[in-house]
Amino acid sequence: MTAYDPGNIFAKIMRGEIPAHKVFEDTEVLVMMDIFPQSKGHVLVIPRAASRNLLDADPVALSSAIIHVQRVARAVREALRPDGIRVIQFNEAPAGQSVFHLHFHVIPVYDGVDIGRHGQGRADDAELAAQAKAIAAAL
Structure with missing residues (x-):
């Protein structure tokens, strides 16, 4: 198995080197909006x-x-x-994992609205910020 790379993008976000639309964070996890969402409100839970x-x-x-x-x-x-x-979680590239730090996708599904493809189409930052605020308020 390939070793963990501390230079991955999620590790950089957790260290504050890259900005993110954070929903929640504590000593155990970071919860943030996926900037390439498959659906409105797509959230990542990252240990x-x-x-x-x-x-x-x-x-x-x-x-x-x-x-x-x-x-x-x-x-x-x-x-x-x-x-x-x-709720989706990928393990290794052939299975669809694109960031090699454990994370879980929480993807809302809306009747009549197709789910987008994993990792395509960057969302609007203002919309992500509003979704993050609404989800954080519900936590």
Whole structure:
């Protein structure tokens, strides 16, 4: 297995080297808007513990992360009123992982609206900021 690279973009965001539309952060996770969303309100839950993906994650960090994923999914449901929610996590490039730091996608699904492709189409910053604020208020 390839080693964890501390220079990945999520590690840089967590260190404050790159800006992000943050929804929530504590000592265990960073929750932020995906700037290339598949749907309105697409959120990422990123454990702070260094791991490439689910396969090398510390079980304690992983258990904490999934609790945050549930909290965030509930907040997305309350704030944005989607008809459903997808939770997705990719492991390695052939499976669709493009940033090699463990993270979970919380993707609102709206009836009659197609889900976009992973990693395509950058969202408007003002819209992301408004969504982040609404979801944070629901947490």
